[in-house]
Amino acid sequence: MNDPARATIVNDTAVVPAALLNAIAFIGGVSSVGIELSASRLIAPYFGDSTFIWANLIGLTLAFLSLGYWLGGRLADRYPSAALLCVITAVAAVAAGLVPLMSRPILSASLQAFDNVAVGAFYGSLVGVLLMIAIPITLLGFVSPFVIRLRLLGVTTAGRTAGDVYAISTVGSIIGSFVPVVVLIPWLGTRLTFLVLALILLIPSVAGLLLLGRRRRAFLAGLLVPLLVVVVTATANARIRPPEWGNLIYETESPYNYIQVVEDDGVRMLALNEGHAIHSVYAPDSLLTGGPWDYFMLGPLFNPLPVSGTKPVVDSALLIGLAGGTAARELSAAYPSIEVVGVELDPKIVEVGKEYFELEQPNIEVVTADGRYYLKTTDRTFDLIGVDAYRQPYIPFHLTTREFFQEISDHLTDDGVVVINVGRTATDYRLVDAIARTMNAVYPDVYAIDVEGYRNTILVATKQPSAVDQFRRSTSAFAHESIVRSAAQRAIASGDIRRIDPDGEVFTDDHAPVERVIDQIILDAALEGEEE
Secondary structure, eight states: OOOTTTOEEEETTEEEEHHHHHHHHHHHHHHHHHHHHHHHHHHHHHHOOOHHHHHHHHHHHHHHHHHHHHHHHHHHHHOOOHHHHHHHHHHHHHHHHTHHHHHHHHHHHHHHHTTTSTTHHHHHHHHHHHHHHHHHHHHHHTHHHHHHHHHOOOGGGHHHHHHHHHHHHHHHHHHHHHHIIIIIHHHHOHHHHHHHHHHHHHHHHHHHHHHTTOHHHHHHHHHHHHHHHHHHHHTTTSOSSOOSSSEEEEEEEOSSOEEEEEEETTEEEEEETTOSSEEEEEBTTBSOOSSGGGGGGGGGGGSOOSSTTOOOOOOEEEEESOTTOHHHHHHHHHSTTOEEEEEESOHHHHHHHHHHSOOOOTTEEEEESOHHHHHHHOOOOEEEEEEOOOBTTBOOGGGSSHHHHHHHHHTEEEEEEEEEEEEOOSSOOHHHHHHHHHHHTTSSEEEEEEOTTSSEEEEEEESSOOOHHHHHHHHHTSOTTOHHHHHHHHHHHHTOOEEOOOOSOOOOSSOOOHHHHHHHHHHHHHHHHHHO
16 A cells, blocks of 8 residues: 555646645644744734734634635645645745735734724734735645645545644644744844745745646746845835834844834833833933832832931842833932842843943843742842833733742841832722732732822832831931932822732732733723723
């Protein structure tokens, strides 16, 4: 009996090597997942990469593939032609290669159309993805049913043939899930990644047409190779997304983020991904920013003073979520003897911080790692630990749990404090309350300070019992020109410094529904906006 893995298939008066069909199935798997992951990098600068965005991206990819399987199976039964399969994959390759070129106007239009409603991030990206990847992904869905139909030698080997093809395609999908993210995007960027994915799909398509004797079609498909190269490389230096304000002075991509540095009236700002939030600020003539970064240095003010009239002693600090180092610079100025360890997950952000935000200071040690991993692998203790590790709009769930705050407590000195920046809307404090409840499960006192002009609340927890009244007394211990006193007086003037101990669920490593809480906040805000 013939081995279907080694067989040749007689089709369209030509002999088709099974190896060619297997190669197309493999590359189809690589390309479909690679396009999906790379498309996320095109969407993130406009809409971020929240669970909403990933839900519609994954869902639409599966929907397009399902449509392709359905259409491809019927077409393969009616026209079991290897040449037709090669033409289909060539068209899919070209469509994939043009996705970056189409992405900017499509996503910009989607963003503008839904800009006034928060839930538009979902529907806008839905429309954008639909228009961008519908053609290549749907056509790639044709591949598996076509290859199975063309390789099928008889009913007795149908199961084995289908299993072989799906195994080959799935192995390709596994490769496609790693290579773009680990190799191509970090080294080449998103646009050239799409070009590589298009070429590895187009080249075997042209080779297949040549093997099948379809020289004219092969020639026409071959002309698309230099066309794709010219089109994609010609736009390689174009901006991925125009800045929402100010002048763009730098942009880059990393395995974790799309990064922009924007300058407005001499002030530099670090924007990540969709750019709706600013993660660092640098003004050459001012340390204070008026934003949440100013409040990290205020945490120790809730503790009783070591000696009446003296200032709080803060010799060491750990910042989880360093970004460009705004809070680290302020802490360095507020407490001259302080040693700061800044933990940042993205090494590219560290490079940007050193280049554009004066992060390089002798007292600031930068560690590139996950914040919780750092806590688990160090035995150092700190007077202050700050957490500002947003990946908009979410805080990573493992940085919000009782176990995490216990690990922080284990790395605090006896009178240490923890400070965390939490997002909210003007009226919805569900996330603030949830994290405060969790902190209260570990610390005796937790305080909230709403940041005036921002939709942020700073939560401060003290390892020892403390009081709001102490905050005022500690403030007066600093000189009038001190940045600590200036920031503290602004917090006092807002009138919203309060001890907080809300009832409800405590987040744990086993159950920390951060995404659910934030998604509910986003949806409720969107519905309120629509009603207005």
